[in-house]
Amino acid sequence: MEEGLADELDEEEQLVRKQRKEKKELQAKIQGMKNAVPKNDKKRRKQLTEEVAKLEADMEQRHREELEQLKRASQEAQSDFDAVNISNLVLENQPPRISRAQKRRDKKAALEKEQKERIAEAEIENLYGARHIESEKLAQILAARQLEIKQIPSDGHCMYRAIEDQLKERECPLTVAALRSQTANYMQSHMEDFLPFLTNPNTGDMYTPEEFGKYCDDVINTAAWGGQLELRALSHILQTPIEIIQADSPPIVVGEEYPNKPLILVYMRHAYGLGEHYNSVTWLVNRVTENCS
Template sequence: MDDLLAQLDARDASVQQETAAIVQEVVSNGDIDTRDSTAKEKKDPRSRWRARQARKAQALTDAAPASDADADARLQREAEEEEKTIKKMLDTLDLEMHEINPDGHCLFSAVADQLALLGILSGPKANYVTTRHAATGYMLSHSEDFLPFLPSEIGDDIMSQKEFEGYCATMRDTGTWGGEPEILALCRVYNVPIHVVQSGQPHVVVHDPNGADAADDDLKHAKACRISYHRRMYGLGEHYNSLRPRLHGIHRVTSPLKNLVS
């Protein structure tokens, strides 16, 4: 296990430059002209996705209220409470947090890290590209399991088949954040439970490929992917990290985020 963790840490270092470049691109293009994006959106799914993201960002900026000291203090308290609750669960489960880069691929990168620990993925295949393709491929071939839970963007009904195919293409090819549908697809396509540690109740959400519930003892000892879900800790909205076995007697901080900014 020690050698495997060392290999995973080394692999993380190799992707940091790529992530830094992505972050720099986002920063450099923070003032994307939505008119230009609209002109491009007929060309390909990536251009359409960029246009939607630009419009959403502009709408959020326009709607943002002036700074509120009370609201800021409340968010800070919520972040601290979230961190405290998740840390307590990690102590109970004998896990440590491995921070994943907040580049939109966090769910898929966290699951890829876990699949590498379990020996399900190895080498260069243990990355978000592999898990994005696996999840969306499964979703497309089992659309009846996912369509009822995905609302249409153009009405009050569920997505049409065409919308669903576009949704999967965007999820596969861009940095769109993944969520519950993608977690379900990942646990089924790799046939392994995914345990999500969070501050809300229940503190461990079990996604089982067969729909089974996990006993309390299984939360610690069962073969499963273990990730954490954060709403407040990073100030970035929703985020996922990978949870690795704790090495007793050794205090490890595995944080590519810190390495990026140090």
């Protein structure tokens, strides 16, 4: 019984750690969103405040549901355990009870099933919502350029994975880990170019050098969401323009000073529950593979 209780505590501790990490990644993402909005754009700032509140509320609700689900699963497992013990006292020659390891696997499967069901429900609800409208607009914009979206996983690395995918088309094999490492190193060595655009979310003050160092460390070692600052660094590292196509705004190009053909990313504001997401693109027609410079 004591061992089973320890297992339950371990699972709850792991979930709490995961949720803390997600909160940290969300704050990094929110910071990137704030940095992308000019301070004198009051309308967009107001919209950003509402978006941030929704992101935080959605995450808080999801975390609460995860904890409740874990508690329910633990209670159900304990009930099953008690029922098996009673049965063993009364009946003979019964099959052995389910192992604790199997119960843990069953709990994990139940949590994953519930998550998939929530995603499926969200997909249905959003069929004619903001995501659908955004996707339709992007499809039209890309089709006019003989392009289509190439889906990238939503795991915190999406911007770097989209860049990685674009570079593969030019036979430039750089991994996500390498892109993150080079981005952080470039930003560290050009701190004066990036520090003015980063502010402490609690105080509103510009990052200190120590906070900036921690920010760059997170770029390397976590799934911190990448934004315009990181794209600017990557354009310098690769000496290549990076074009970001959006549904409701003209494309943004960083690194215009470089003569190479731009890498192309698609920015989606309503792609997933947490909001922003980057995808890559692929061509609708065959073209000659280009070597990177």
